[in-house]
Amino acid sequence: MEFELETRKRIYELIRDSPGVHLRELTRRLDIVIGSLQYNLHYMEKKxxxxxxxxxxxxxxxxxxxKFGEDEQNILSFLRRTACRHILINLLQNGTMxxxxxxxxxALSPSTVSWHLNKLAGSGVITKEKVGRISNFTVTDPELVAELLILYKESFLDSLLDSFIDMWELDKKKSKNDLQSV
Amino acid sequence: MISEPDQVVRLISGVLALLLFIISFLAYQRERRRKMFLVSMAFFFYAIMGFLSASNIFFPAAGDYLEFWGSFLNFIVLLLFSLALLTKE
Structure with a gap:
């Protein structure tokens, strides 16, 4: 899932930056085999x-x-927040967590993650299911979230606000895996 | 009109604090976290403090009155930063 998302995002960004780009040029510039590229282009056209x-x-x-609908705008507003974006990417990769x-x-404290999870669950982007004392979370519409992740583009203001918020996240743990690239 | 170098530094500090207030307030609007609100208010009062302490550039007669409000705002700023650090979310 992670690999496909990253590939589709690269393809989408190249087409956005070079409108009218053709298949062979896409293969050459992205260094992706033609079969995989055609499969992903077909998926993105269908979507x-x-x-x-x-x-x-x-x-x-x-x-x-x-034009984004209300649900899509809601998901995009969560994708603008680094912590929520990382939570959603992990949920897309692993299904339920x-x-x-x-x-x-x-790499955030359980209380911070819980705060974000409640916001995400409250707006319906993820679904909470209680099993005994543990709550499991899944993305309500994984297809739509994956699609919007490809379209999402971080702005300068977003990264500025993220840096500012990071400064105050004193309970941040040491990162285990870097998800910035996704 | 602006003669003392420390007045210039105070004025620049006020402008910087105003910029930080805008950033922190936008962060609060995006995240809706109480901690961010407290930090943004701290920067807001810091900006006011900066402008107040530089205001004798424009109102030289204000004197002692400004000194009291400067100290009071200093206290408020530190209080807000302390509360932000203690806030668990």
Whole structure:
């Protein structure tokens, strides 16, 4: 899941930055085998993220202008927060996780993770299921969240605010895995 | 009009604090965390303190009155930072 997401994000960003780019150029610039590239392009076309135009010998790709619905805007607002984004990526990778597992994975204290999980569950982005004394969390619509993760682009303001918040996260643990690249 | 170098430094400190207030307030608006609200208020009062202490550039007659409010705001700023550090979320 992580690998596919990263590949699709790279493809999407290249098409966004170079509108009209064709298949061979995409293969060359991204260094992805043509079969995998075609599979991912087909997926993104099906999901209305990109569209293609046949231009003589070439098929050219463009990103689709898209208006986000209320649910999508809600998810995107969570994706702008680094902690929530990392929680959602981990949930997409592992399916179901509890607070402790997520706390270890995103390198934040259980109380901070719990705070974010409650916000995510409260808005319906994730689903909470209680098994005995432990609460397990899953992404309510993994397809949609994965799709929006590809479209998400961090702004300068987002990274500035993240740095500022990090300064005050005194309970932050040492990171076990770096998810910045996703 | 601006003669003393320390007045210039105070004025620049006030502007910097105002900038930090804007950043911290935007962080609060995004995260809705009480800790961020307390920090943003601390920077807000720090900015006021900076402008007040530099205000004798513009109002030289204010004197002792400004000194009291400067000390009071200093206390408020430290109190807000302490509360932010103690706040668990």
């Amino acid at each position: 209305n993220m990109i569209y293609s135009i046949k231009d003589e010998d070439y098929v050219r790709y463009f990103v689709k202008d898209r 509890n607070n402790k597992e997520l706390s270890d994975a995103v």
